[in-house]
Amino acid sequence: MSDPTRPPGPRIIAIANQKGGVGKTTTAINLGAALARSNKHVLIVDIDPQGNASTGLGIEQDDRDSSTYDILMGDAAPADVAQDTEVENLWIIPATTDLSSADIELIANEKRSHLLHDALRQPAMDRLAFDYILIDCPPSLNLLTVNALVAAHSVLVPLQSEFFALEGLSQLMLTIRNVREKANPGLRIEGVALTMHDKRNNLALQVEEDARENLGELVFQTVIPRNVRLSEAPSFAMPVLDYDPSSRGAQAYRALAAELIARDV
Numbered sequence: 002m003s004d005p006t007r008p009p010g011p012r013i014i015a016i017a018n019q020k021g022g023v024g025k026t027t028t029a030i031n032l033g034a035a036l037a038r039s040n041k042h043v044l045i046v047d048i049d050p051q052g053n054a055s056t057g058l059g060i061e062q063d064d065r066d067s068s069t070y071d072i073l074m075g076d077a078a079p080a081d082v083a084q085d086t087e088v089e090n091l092w093i094i095p096a097t098t099d100l101s102s103a104d105i106e107l108i109a110n111e112k113r114s115h116l117l118h119d120a121l122r123q124p125a126m127d128r129l130a131f132d133y134i135l136i137d138c139p140p141s142l143n144l145l146t147v148n149a150l151v152a153a154h155s156v157l158v159p160l161q162s163e164f165f166a167l168e169g170l171s172q173l174m175l176t177i178r179n180v181r182e183k184a185n186p187g188l189r190i191e192g193v194a195l196t197m198h199d200k201r202n203n204l205a206l207q208v209e210e211d212a213r214e215n216l217g218e219l220v221f222q223t224v225i226p227r228n229v230r231l232s233e234a235p236s237f238a239m240p241v242l243d244y245d246p247s248s249r250g251a252q253a254y255r256a257l258a259a260e261l262i263a264r265d266v
């Protein structure tokens with residue numbers, strides 16, 4: 002599906018789901034790495050105070066002098082804060098725990114929902130020529146996630162293949178509708194990616210069937226299997242594509258990247 006309304010510059014995708022542990026960070030890291038392997042210039046913006054994407058890509062605490070927090074506070078520019086990773090073509094703006102107080106610190110700022118949007122559109126970003134910016138959201142629908150949704154062209158929703166997964170979606174959809182009404186009318190749903198899927202598990206198959214029935218084409222064809230290599234890779238500070246390139250997890254994220262790229266041509 003090509004998108005005639007697609008603006009020039011990077012495609013900005015928020016990876017969001019207010020549930021924790023559904024595969025947001027795993028998707029940010031590994032989809033990012035897979036896109037980078039396809040010769041795309043990719044930036045991951047870690048906007049989760051837990052900073053798991055930063056850690057998973059090997060960014061030590063000592064290397065987080067400037068972070069997403071400083072960008073939101075207006076104390077640093079993204080083009081200066083973005084740092085490259087061990088993965089060629091993959092860059093990251095790391096997160097630090099001080100992000101957890103950003104909600105409160107920004108309460109009197111009238112532009113508080115637009116801070117990331119404006120920062121990512123600074124002209125200095127052009128020289129970095131990113132094709133994709135993936136924003137790894139926290140497990141909450143707070144101001145940080147709202148900043149990501151206002152900044153983004155689309156939302157990618159990882160959905161864990163378990164009972165109640167679809168129920169949780171309605172809250173996210175409500176937030177997306179609010180953001181569309183108030184700040185970002187063009188915000189699209191890029192797609193729903195089923196994660197931690199186990200084909201031998203009837204419940205997982207049922208969730209997949211329900212999701213495809215209810216959400217139709219919004220559900221990516223690619224399904225991310227439950228694969229222990231995916232959970233091991235971050236402790237080696239690597240995407241699974243480097244840690245175990247032939248694993249089912251690596252194959253799945255390469256396929257997801259290909260599906261995403263195919264829509265953009």
Ligand code: ADP
Binds near residue numbers: 023228
């Ligand atoms: P979130 O960012 O939504 O909180 P994570 O990506 O951190 O979720 O995933 C939660 C946990 O599950 C992590 O320990 C991660 O390594 C693991 N995990 C994520 N996706 C998979 C998968 N497909 N197979 C196995 N483990 C996974």
Ligand code: MG
Binds near residue numbers: 025026027049138
């Ligand atoms: Mg996470």
